[in-house]
Amino acid sequence: MWEQIRSNRLRSIVLVAMMGAFLIALGWLLGYSIAANGIAGVVIALAVYGLLNLVAYFQGDSILLSVAGARKIKREDHPRLYNVVEEMKIASGLEKMPDVYIIDDPALNAFATGRDINHASVAITSGLLQKLNRDELQGVIAHEIGHVKNRDVLLMAMCSVLLGTIVIISYYGSRIMMFGGTSGGNRRSSRSGGGGGAAIVMVAALLLMILAPIFAQLIYFAISRRREYLADASSALYTRYPEGLASALEKLASSSVPVKNANQATAPMYIVNPFKSRGLKMNDLTSTHPPIQERIRILRTMAGNVSPAAYDQAFRQVKGAKSSIISPQTASLVGAVGIRAPSTDTTPLEPATEQVTRAREVSDLMYKLDNYHVIDCDCGTRLKVPPALHGKTIRCPHCGRSHQA
């Protein structure tokens, strides 16, 4: 419904076109320096791209799901998850119910796939499913449905195929040039009557072979990060409750278990970077996801209003940036939209295992022995206050309520 994120789509298209230009330039230079025929090189490069794209378009989602080890579920298997997906399907105005998958993995993550809005799938790890309460699950699922609705899945698939093609062609091109280069070069220079021009092309081809995969990768990451922010904005709008996603992201951030069956190609599909290592600030150019703390802060800054315009304002406030993430046209489509009240149902989907409960009780006991003061905040957080802070006012890091220790 709020899919017209037009100017953003335009920016994404520009970035994709840049990657495409890299591919064409690479094909031409390689074709020219290997076989003295630039056009043939371009044709081969595009043919490889087309072929890979066809595979990705029709088989991509099933390949991705089977690589991740996901199993499809029905309503009876997990009514709560199924219900939440259906709620978000309704809120987003999707016509067809996405397929729902569970990945049996203690890691915390989720992703969406599918070539268009009528062939979408949402997958979530069993670890995450156990940790989240209903509001948080809703936020995560809404983020994934946002990816589907904003056509990110298709865009990212096309991009990763483009990137893959560039990598493949550079790799094989360098092999061919190394082993077939001398004889081909001699023949060509004798035919053209002068090696100067050909040598320049050769150098350019070599340079591009090294640089194209790197630049293509950086562009790919830039597109991916941008789409993550947009999916967060969609999630806030669909659920009318940004705190749900924010607190889910908090739980995701505190886990350090990497996803078992993820690889570089599938990373942008996940809700948070599946390779993240704890405590690292992933604010660099080589990340598929924006830093998680920043995403949480943006979501928590949008107080009282969940419209895309409010997200945009929060984005600029947190990032200290002038450029916006959501186009003014899109922002103007939706007026101020109020936040709803939290759900009364705050238990996690499945109770914590006995082991976890026991570990928690033991650690609480140790804290008490050390004279720590325990405060149970209304938001469910348990604050453990060191003796040095007794008698002072303490703010809950989770919800901001004040407590007298």
Added chain:
Amino acid sequence: MIAVIWVILGIVVILLLWLFGTYNGLVRARIAVKNAWSQIDVQLKRRWDLIPNLVETVKGYKNFERETLEAVTKARTAAQGTANAGVGERSKAEGELSAALGRLMVVVERYPELKANQNFLALQEELTGTENRISFSRQAYNDSVLQYNNKTQQFPSNVVAGMFNFKKEQEFLQATETEAERKAPKVSF
């Protein structure tokens, strides 16, 4: 001279394309409003179907407050009776049903055996899901109406909307019942 004709032709073609695009956009927005409206209908019917089952399960427990159950059944019959009535009347009846169900869920908290019953827990999840779906489909309806109305009023698509008689949609549905219902069940243990 020929160049001028080409330019004019180009402009006409672009204008026509824009006209088609805008017209189709308006049609799509109108269909979205209709779909969102029928989605609310589907979810409300689903809730009606859920209630007999719920009442049956709860009735089995002795001393369960009869009035609460009767209120739910009565509200359901009343809501079904307004199926073909106007929006206002209907949302009032459905709101009363929501409130009755909310009260039932509060009362249920006093029956620990009931809370341990698997069958009841499944029904409770179904009911929560349905209540959420109702409020989300109402939200989706309001969103689609807002978008449609914006398209019919903002320049330049309002010109096309005026040409082909796309009328402004009716006002939004008020979410009064969900707010009342969200405030009501504040259970303390």
